Amino acid sequence: xxxxVRFLTRRRGGKGWHWTDIVTWTWLVxxxxxxxxxxxxxxxxxxxxxxxxxxxxxxxxxxxxQKVTVEGYDKPLDLYEATLEDGSTVVLAEVRRIGVMxxxxxxxxxGEIIKVNIAKRTPVREMSFATENYTEPFxxxxxxxxxxxxxxxxxTATLITLVVxxxxxxxxxxxxxxxxxxxxxxxxxxxxxxxxxxxxxxxSIVSALGLFNSLWGVILPTVATPTGVFILRQYxxxxxxxxxxxxxxxxxSEWQIYWRIILPLTAPALAVLAIFSVVWRWNDFLWPLIVxxxxxxxxxxVGLSIYSGELNVQWHFILAMTVVTMIPVxxxxxxxxxxxxxxxxxxxxx
Amino acid sequence: xxxxxxxxxxxxxxAMMPIHFLMGVLxxxxxxxxxxxxxxxxxxxxxxxxxxxxxxxxxxxxxxxFAYSMTGGTALFLPDRSFVGADQYARLFDCGSYIDxxxxxxxxxxxxxxxxxxxVVLQVTLMILVSLVTALILNRExxxxxFWRAVFFFPxxxxxVVVGLIWKWILxxxxxxxxxxxxxxxxPHVWLNDRNWSFAATIGVSIWAHxxxxxxxxxxxxxxxxxxxxxxxxxxxxxxxxxxxxxxLPLLMPNLLVVVVLVLIRAVQIFDEVYVLTGGGPGTxxxxxxxxxxxxxxxxxxxxxxxxxxxxxxxxxxLVVLTLLQLGLGRSExxxxxx
Numbered sequence: 001x002x003x004x005v006r007f008l009t010r011r012r013g014g015k016g017w018h019w020t021d022i023v024t025w026t027w028l029v030x031x032x033x034x035x036x037x038x039x040x041x042x043x044x045x046x047x048x049x050x051x052x053x054x055x056x057x058x059x060x061x062x063x064x065x066q067k068v069t070v071e072g073y074d075k076p077l078d079l080y081e082a083t084l085e086d087g088s089t090v091v092l093a094e095v096r097r098i099g100v101m102x103x104x105x106x107x108x109x110x111g112e113i114i115k116v117n118i119a120k121r122t123p124v125r126e127m128s129f130a131t132e133n134y135t136e137p138f139x140x141x142x143x144x145x146x147x148x149x150x151x152x153x154x155x156t157a158t159l160i161t162l163v164v165x166x167x168x169x170x171x172x173x174x175x176x177x178x179x180x181x182x183x184x185x186x187x188x189x190x191x192x193x194x195x196x197x198x199x200x201x202x203x204s205i206v207s208a209l210g211l212f213n214s215l216w217g218v219i220l221p222t223v224a225t226p227t228g229v230f231i232l233r234q235y236x237x238x239x240x241x242x243x244x245x246x247x248x249x250x251x252x253s254e255w256q257i258y259w260r261i262i263l264p265l266t267a268p269a270l271a272v273l274a275i276f277s278v279v280w281r282w283n284d285f286l287w288p289l290i291v292x293x294x295x296x297x298x299x300x301x302v303g304l305s306i307y308s309g310e311l312n313v314q315w316h317f318i319l320a321m322t323v324v325t326m327i328p329v330x331x332x333x334x335x336x337x338x339x340x341x342x343x344x345x346x347x348x349x350x
Numbered sequence: 351x352x353x354x355x356x357x358x359x360x361x362x363x364x365a366m367m368p369i370h371f372l373m374g375v376l377x378x379x380x381x382x383x384x385x386x387x388x389x390x391x392x393x394x395x396x397x398x399x400x401x402x403x404x405x406x407x408x409x410x411x412x413x414x415x416f417a418y419s420m421t422g423g424t425a426l427f428l429p430d431r432s433f434v435g436a437d438q439y440a441r442l443f444d445c446g447s448y449i450d451x452x453x454x455x456x457x458x459x460x461x462x463x464x465x466x467x468x469x470v471v472l473q474v475t476l477m478i479l480v481s482l483v484t485a486l487i488l489n490r491e492x493x494x495x496x497f498w499r500a501v502f503f504f505p506x507x508x509x510x511v512v513v514g515l516i517w518k519w520i521l522x523x524x525x526x527x528x529x530x531x532x533x534x535x536x537x538p539h540v541w542l543n544d545r546n547w548s549f550a551a552t553i554g555v556s557i558w559a560h561x562x563x564x565x566x567x568x569x570x571x572x573x574x575x576x577x578x579x580x581x582x583x584x585x586x587x588x589x590x591x592x593x594x595x596x597x598x599l600p601l602l603m604p605n606l607l608v609v610v611v612l613v614l615i616r617a618v619q620i621f622d623e624v625y626v627l628t629g630g631g632p633g634t635x636x637x638x639x640x641x642x643x644x645x646x647x648x649x650x651x652x653x654x655x656x657x658x659x660x661x662x663x664x665x666x667x668x669l670v671v672l673t674l675l676q677l678g679l680g681r682s683e684x685x686x687x688x689x
Contacts (some may be wrong), residue, residue: 020490020590021489024487024490027484027487028487028492028498028501029670031484031498031501033411034558035501035505035558035562036374036501036504037504037526038516038517038520038526038558039505039508039516041516041519041520041526042515042516042519047524049686053524053622055524055535056523056524056525056528056529056532056538057529057532058524058526058529072530076677084625114523152638163399164399164400164403165400167396167397167399167400168396168397168399168401171392171393171394171396171397172397175389175390175392175393175396176390177390177393177394177476180393180450183397183401186402186404186409187400190408190409191673192402192669192670193408193666193674194619194669196619196621196639196640196643196662196665197415197662197663197665197666197669198412198415198662198666199410199643199644199647199648199658199662200415200643200647200658200659200662201410201411201412201414201415201418201656201659202407202411202649203426203647204414204418204426204427204428204655205406205407205410205411205414206407207426207427209406209426211642220403220407221407221408222409223403224400224403224404224407229400248389253377253384254380254384254389254392254396255373255376255377255380255381255384255392257535258396258515259373277506282509283507283508283509283510283511284367284382285509285510285511285622285623285625285663286621286644290644290648300512301509301510304511304512304515305511305514305626308515308518308626309626314484318515319515319519322511322512322515322516325509325511325512326509326512327510329507329508329509329512330507333500333503333504333507337500337503338496338501338589339498340503340507341500341503341566349553
């Protein structure tokens, strides 16, 4: 045992613990709890029944009161452990509660009512995962619709982003023409025009084009991202121009050069942009909130925010839907985290 | 084709067939176009879709925003709106005293300005401190560094709505925070019903959600500092604190400045997670500028697109200054690198 402790506390360089080591590990372990704790708590809570969610203090794991069907009663009754007047404890089912007195029956002898003070009974509880939090939204709410809308927006916008931005990047990296610098500057300048600044006129343009209350109105304004052009162009600049010249000698058309030569060689950069684009479009909120006002068109993010803003928030559904909304991004995080972190560290772009 | 890959690439070839077909069909008219325009003319063709989308959805709105800010009424389309000159701006700036939002004609605007101001000052300071400390710690000799880096990066990918809901759930009456306090013997508190606490919550939550991103940039900067500088300092008997002030901080400064400006630009525009977490409340205690613009332009009973446009142009002016600052810093950083 002490060897394990010694192994775990061993420091590089064989020196003892310095105060900075203590700060480091406190910060890291604290960080682990603060960063993951809230999300884990959310996932845990999403399996609790509405009754368990309303409890305070809450339990860590989901518990529900055990129920039992008693002869002569239609509904299943809650089971309680009650202390009787003679001091013995028995397990009884509650029929009804009047004031501080609870009328209970022994499940084995349903005929006889026993009165117990509610202070002298505690519910018999068992662990149970409320999976209906996940299954019910699929039938009750338009949850499937929202999910589908989000998937449609994300996939379509990402595909268009890849095509449109790679074409522009191809033009800006492999051709000499007048106005190339102007075009490049124009694209970069749009980094300075965030949505929050132009949302009023953008809304009127989207409406004028008949795209209000349409998923295309969500998709189109987002697809020409300057970041995408920038990433792809930087990558295409590293592809030797000789390849393009050789293809022209072989009578390839410019379109074929783009499609057959440049795109396959740009695959790594396209993959990075695709990952970014999926995360961006999946998470988009303000613009869909403005463009979509019909319920059946909401994306997951808009639907969640609307339902969670209602007066009587149905937290058990909201929590489960939030978990579902998190899943794609968590998958990206688990499998592609390294890709993204090196991408950000390399370009400083998000 | 190598044998071991043939199965997989066979499948992907079938999947790509419609796309290849489509591109092949496109080739004939495009060859014709190429004959008409010449090789360099095709550059315009490749640029066109992107430029059209830029033009329609970014440049055009950018310019007509100015026109909007000079019109009045509730009509949506510009031709239906009446020209009012600088009235909208005058209304925004019509104040008895700029320090007291209550004395202004458009008091919610000034409340939003004041809230955003405080938010930016506090959030940016704390964000830089927290990210810097985390980056410094991750830059030490650590077991499983990439794991720890991922830990702090995790919330960056979450959607703002999810972030808002996660914390709304924790800060609510029966939430985890109250549970913790209760277990320690303190009284529970309804955090988001309290003006000060909900303001603090918006700062804390936005730092939680984005610090990993800035930590990553700072960490990249720290790892670019040559290790032999520290070895030389150690040989000269320099204390670590002095090494930090004399080596780490000056060499990290370009990255740090870029991060400061990035955090600033994002902080000024804060909206999504706050809107879900507090909805701007209680009262107007967490009402920030973007939400003011959104509500004035779209959500309010009597919406006023002209006023929203004027406010958004004022915010845009601040952002342009900050972005130019960033570009300037980026340039001087490159020059510094060449020295």
